[in-house]
Amino acid sequence: MTTEAQLVEVPTGFDRSDVEQFLYREARLADESQYDEWEALWTDDALYWVPVGGQGGDPRREMSVIYDNRNRISTRLKQLRTGRRYAQAPQSNLRRLISNIEFLGGVTNPDGAIDLEVGANFLAIESRARDTHLWGGRATYRLRRDDDTLRLVYKKVVLVDNDRPLPTLGFLI
Numbered sequence: 001m002t003t004e005a006q007l008v009e010v011p012t013g014f015d016r017s018d019v020e021q022f023l024y025r026e027a028r029l030a031d032e033s034q035y036d037e038w039e040a041l042w043t044d045d046a047l048y049w050v051p052v053g054g055q056g057g058d059p060r061r062e063m064s065v066i067y068d069n070r071n072r073i074s075t076r077l078k079q080l081r082t083g084r085r086y087a088q089a090p091q092s093n094l095r096r097l098i099s100n101i102e103f104l105g106g107v108t109n110p111d112g113a114i115d116l117e118v119g120a121n122f123l124a125i126e127s128r129a130r131d132t133h134l135w136g137g138r139a140t141y142r143l144r145r146d147d148d149t150l151r152l153v154y155k156k157v158v159l160v161d162n163d164r165p166l167p168t169l170g171f172l173i
Helices: 016-031 035-040 070-081
Strands: 042-051 064-069 093-108 114-127 132-146 149-159
Touching: 016 035, 016 093, 016 114, 016 132, 016 149, 035 070, 042 070, 064 070, 093 132, 114 149
Parallel strands: 042 149
Antiparallel strands: 042 064, 093 114, 114 132, 132 149
């Protein structure tokens, strides 16, 4: 799967309210560490990317905070489920806000169908024992219809301050 894709016209069959509810649910599941439910949102060909230094170029050749395929997403979640991940002991309290949701266009998937690309701004509030950190940025999602269910194919998170040293990012952003 390519990370940057040629957008085509917004595909039909994607209801704005359903898409918004899906994005809100994805954020809530991540915030509440409901890892099984969060993982179930992803397709088998999924890609989760958090670039460093701007919008990101080619993640296969440049440094990224996260660049996970479906297997690596599963491994990351197994690590979080152990409760022994130092960066999350004790676990952060999280809440994120999502706004400015836009339908950006369609992307042809490997099956020849069209996935919906959506952009949204976010602000994540992370509360730890010693401080509170704000993580802001823009997320790009690709959503696929799987029968009557929306599934997450791609998530790219561009942090506002990704051009500076970042504190430990030990949670799902």
